[in-house]
Amino acid sequence: MSFPMYVVSVDVLLDMNDLKPHEDLMSSGLLTEYQECIGNAMFVSHQWLAFNHPDPNAEQLKVLQAALGNIRSRKSQIHIPVLTELYFGRLPTPTAEDFAGPSVFIWYDYFSCPQGMDGDAKFSRQQAIDSIVSYISRCKYFVVLCPALMHVDQQRVLGQHSWAERGWCRTERLARELAARQDGAAIVIESGVHQYLMIDARKYLDAPGAGHFTLESDRPRIARVLVQMVWKKLLCLLEQGDWHNYRFLLNTQSTCCFKGLDVMPLEGLIPGFSLHRDPFSDPAACVVEWFLHENGFRKVSERDRAGWTPLCYAAISGNAYLVASLLKCRASCNERITKKKPELVIKKNMPVLSLATHFHCNEIVKILLSAKANVHATDYHNSVALHWASHSNNVEAVRILCAAGSDRRLKMLPGTDAFSVAVGSGAEDVVEELLTHRPKVNLQYRLHHALIFFSVSTSIITTLLRADADVNERLRIETxxxxxxxxxxxxxxxxxxxxxxxxxxxxxxxxxxxxxxxxxxxxxxxxxxxxxxxxxxxxxxxxxxxxxxxxxxxxxxxxxxxxxxxxxxxxxxxxxxxxxxx
Known part of the structure; x- marks a missing residue:
């Protein structure tokens, strides 16, 4: 860390009437330099409600205070998201005891980073910003504070959807996911009584570099931070012998970590490579040799303990030439994973075409289709590639798959078609695309579906209302x-x-x-x-x-x-x- 990790105790936070900057809290003796031996820390990620102040009217502060107070007094509890409970049942959540007593500390940017405008304060503030990844790794809890509140200057309502669009917020989320610690939880706070675990597999697709930055000069700074994060995590996974997660992170660098940044994927972590083919006469075979070595595989047909083959990993890498080379080396275009990956809601028997679609690797989708991949190949829940394109808001893949003959009327379990999947995932681009298709999409119960399964964004509701969905339709389930x-x-x-x-x-x-x-x-x-x-x-x-x-x-x-x-x-x-x- 370049700058100490300053925090406030939960009791100090609950006693605040307004939001005071770092300097005022420091002079009042209310800041604590955090050490893990004194208790658990909570990192609060949020959007500022004004250009020059994070919370001019202390609205976010009041929500955070109410939420922590209600959790501690058991007036509210941290819930499980609807889709998570539907697919995986009840998961353990933090309880009142986890936040009781004075040994809980909060990191919040306005408290914890210098806010002054003199040279020393600016330098220290930059040091603190550069240390954010380290702060997150020391925090047991990662809190997304995103109540629906109006931005004072922009006059638009902010919430979790707008939080997820910001490059810095995406970086903080990715830092939490790549942190070495496995305890604690990521929690979304939307009001004083509405808190739930942040378990959304699609968030992994939100590359920081593809997010919005107020200052474009932050983009190269983020790139340097991300390279360090990914490098450390890859080495850690190798040391632990966690081959699947090493391979997964190694191959999602371009699609999920460095997308939108001027950064090449990291490679060369495994020593001892020697080439056995002539790169001039057989370049495809050489590419495959290097890929197998980098991923710890011996042959194209090998399957690891997680149920993935080399082509499964290549399909999510964004490297179309690599996939074409593997196919030339007799990998099957209809390959699939044989085990589920529950943390990303990836189903058992998911075909590589669906994997490429979900991770927005559309050039790979085209290559697999040209190799005669089955456009209607299903996974354990009867999902086809079009369902996954709808889930991940991959509108280009929707067009590619429909042109290849994919039937948008096909239903996955427990009876949802591609449009329902898009609505229930908040995939606004795909919803708008499918609304242009013929025959016309039936809008019955689509508003209900969106509100049951996707509560983050209001844009999907606006889209459905513009398409003349019935605002007063009453739900009568017949399936x-x-x-x-x-x-x-x-x-x-x-x-x-x-x-x-x-x-x-x-x-x-x-x-x-x-x-x-x-x-x-x-x-x-x-x-x-x-x-x-x-x-x-x-x-x-x-x-x-x-x-x-x-x-x-x-x-x-x-x-x-x-x-x-x-x-x-x-x-x-x-x-x-x-x-x-x-």
Whole structure:
């Protein structure tokens, strides 16, 4: 570290009335130079709410204080994201005890980095910025503080979606993922009572260099930091004998780490390479020899303990010539992985075509298709490459696959087509692309799908509303698989509630507005109210949107908006058949 890691204790944070800069806290004796022996640290990643001040009205501060206070007092708990619980069940989350007592410390840029404008302060601030990766590696908890709040100067609402677009925020996230420590958790805080684990496999695709930088001069600085991070992590994985994660990181450097930066992928970590082919007469074979050596493989057909072959890794590398060379050396274009990779929601039996599609390696997609790869090859959940393109918002791959004959009507488990996958993943570009296809996409329940499975961005809601999705449509699930699943979750809700079980319990006859409230999508709630959502409608449990907002302790501003919204239709009188007895 070039600059000491200064933190404030959680008790000091909770006593603050406004946001004070580093210098004021230092002179007041409220900053502590962090050492891991004194307790656990929490790194707070956030966007500034003004150009010259992180939080002019202390709005983010109040949310952070409320969230930590509520967690400590058990008034709220850290939830599991809906999709994570659906696919992997209940995972352990931090509890009140983890944040109790004075031995929890917070790193926050305005507190922890010098803010003065004199020469010494500027130099020290730059040293602190250059040390951020080290700070993150020392923190047990990584917190994304992203309540839906208005940027004072830009007059736009910021939230997790805008946080994820920023290059510095992406760098901080990647630093957390590449940190050597395996304990702790990454937590998203959206309000005083809405906190959940940050488990989103698509975030790995958000390369820092492809993000937005206020100062372009930060881009080369980020590049230097990332090279050091990746180099250290690769060496660490080799020392641990973790071949799969070494190979995975080695081959995703161009696609997920250095994309958008003037940086070449790191190589040459394994010594002792000797070439056995003539590079002039057989350059493809030489490329394959080097690749196999770098990845610790002996032959093209070898499969490692994680179920991946050399072509599986090459398919996510972005190196189209390498893939073509492997195919020349008799690798199969229909190769697939044989085991799942749950941390990235990569399914068992996922074909290399789907892998290349998911990681936006579109030149590789073209090469595999030209080699006669099966465009409808499925993984364990019946997903085809088009589903993965929709999931990762890869609109170019959608066009390539559709031109190759991929059927967008095919459904993956538990019954979702490509458009539903795109909507449920917030893949706005793919949604807009598929809306232009013929026959026309059916918009029934698409708003509901977006609000159940993707609560981060409001842009997908705007896109669907512009396409004339019904803002007051009421959910009636008829698909047997979905009905059975929601029925089981509704029963579970009575004894062990969660966000997922709450959505299932209240789903029948729910409007998009109701689901936005239940899932904490409060930015979407505002949009739906602006689109004249009917606040008088009730679901099959007899609840209105206002009832549900109070039940989940939504922000007072949202409750007020709902209660003040004029009625657009007469009160819906529930019929006996509207109720469900689960």
């Amino acid at each position: 047997p698989t979905w009905r059975l699943m929601y029925g089981a979750l509704s029963i579970q809700h009575r004894v062990s509630p969660s966000i997922l079980t709450s959505l299932a319990y209240h789903h029948h006859l729910s409007t998009p507005l109701m689901l936005s409230v239940l899932n904490g999508c409060f930015g979407a709630s505002r949009l739906l109210l602006q689109a004249r959502a009917d606040v008088t409608l009730r679901n099959s449990r007899g609840k209105t949107a206002a009832d549900l907002a109070k039940q989940v302790q939504a922000p007072e501003s949202i409750i007020a908006l709902i209660e003040q919204c004029p009625s657009v239709s007469s009160e819906h009188i529930l019929q006996d058949e509207d109720f469900v007895s689960i």
